[in-house]
Amino acid sequence: MGSFSKTCFVAFEVVNELYTALGAGFLGMLVLLKHGFDSHQSVKTVSVVALTTASLVFITQQIEKLQASKKKIVVITGCDSGLGFSLAQHTVDMGFTVIAGFLSLESKGSKEIRGTYGGRIIQIQLDITDTVSVRAAVETLEHFFNSEPRIFCISTIWYSHNEYFEIVLALYAIINNAGVMVFGEFEWLTERLIQEQIDVNLLGTFKFTNALCPLLRQSRAALPGLAVYGATKAALSAWSDALRVELEKYGVNVITFIPGSFTTQSNIMGKQLQHVQEMHDSFTVDQHNFYSDYFKRYNVYLSFFQRREVPCKIKDVKLYEIFECTLLDKYPNVVYKHETFRYAFYHTLFKFSPWCLRDYFITKFMCMPQYTPSPSEDKYMDDDEDIDL
Template structure:
């Protein structure tokens, strides 16, 4: 928890980031009011003051946030590492009761370390495979039992579980496409539908992890980008469908943190599978481009020196933005922890894949 405490260390910085724009606007309006009053335009100054006061009041009403209580249950999927693990720790540190969905299949030391660390903080851990109907049903029963036993209210379902396979579209197998669609799209829908009756009854909130890739697809993750675009379309329609029942649906775009999660742990295996399924014509066409591409990106999937060392994300903007998605009384449709930039020229440098060279026979 040391790194999480460091995130909270500078409250002033977080407060400034949240209110800097409003303070700058207020300062500008104050200067204008003073100018009009000084030059004799008292009526203009008075009207500007009234409008400004009304606008400021509406702004702060819209930015009101709920308070977290121990009776609030927050359910988070995909808590093995990275964002899910970090948000579970974050919500628990704020005083909520947290139920974390974790894939316990296989012997992965980092997963075991994450489970132990979560439980040490008082977080309830439950095995969850969102692609498996039986697993989702068992998870739903655990949520209901926990709420009844502890007299809890479901504050939010945080759909964080997701997978990504890196590689150009022609290389990825049908199994890779099915895997990403089943987890990122169908799995997210499956767990949400399972918990929807409870969410409706409690007036809970649905938070879905989206990605910049949904609107700005990156080369090498075309299928992953397609799944995120699909989930964004679903979120948009769902927001209207369940809004009339008092349920808020929020899209959260956390930004890049690939190196701090397990999302690329199996990338080397994926490249091996791609190569095995390539035809001779495809292998000949791509030549050493595929080899260089796979070697470069496989570095991201190499285990750390200490696989048991599971850490929380250290970017404070992620937590500050997530708090808005979770606690704003009047939530926005989308929350982004990083600003949106014009990316056409920056994407190749951002992705950093090897350059393409035409094979010369």
């Protein structure tokens, strides 16, 4: 028998034993171990049993689901539009009690949800960058959990014929969704635009989560949780990793949900025109001359991501399927991702490519207008070269 045939035979034996072990379960694995030691094939047998055990654990974890309940409160920030607007509706449809935070209770998103869901989605004004607003939101939550006796008119939370029930509410999850994105090269951003992204995406999330940590510990709940924009998100990822380790001993899970790109269905770039104007007005004369054509082409391209006057629920079945896993998986993953094949393909290339290729792939992935020097800039560069020579 040749070496190739031997390899195929061993592979067949391993697969066959894996299949047998999975089918026979725990007792079958004990028999397999005894047979392996008796036949002096302990290394192979132990490897097969270990792989089988890991597979069974993985399968079990993927199957077990928790149940949604109106007694479980899910708090979602940034529900005025986009992802938060969509998740608030989907979460209450799943069967949870939802407290949705809106920057303004008079926003179009707030009115739309109020008109469709009435009191089934509890609305609160919440600016996560404002300490007073955060404190008021926490007090509202504490009112739900600490009121004695715990009797509420269910019709103010979800439709139930105005009947009164005694219920025990628990903070089940915080979904830190509120975010601000300003599209523009780093040099173009004003100090205010940089600070706004840091204040909302990073510091605001810190502030709100920190204020709710005591309630999270009490409830043993699951916490799902461009240069400056990317930096704030990267910082949140690192923060989540550390927070997960800190809170695990209290029975609190910290989860990162990466929902992919849905810019055309979101309103995250709703203020892009104002941001562009602010960047343009802050340019020096030299910057106006240097970036003139490129700045125009760059922002004309971005203008295709039109602002939606009325927020719409995101239409993506797979997005909601993965989101449900973050709330209902009994043994949740650390990270849940939803991305198209194109995103997955490029992100894999980013991760494993050397830097020179990685930069090229990022440029291809973004598909942004290319920078080309103007004739005056070419002349300026030629003059510099002459001086150097």
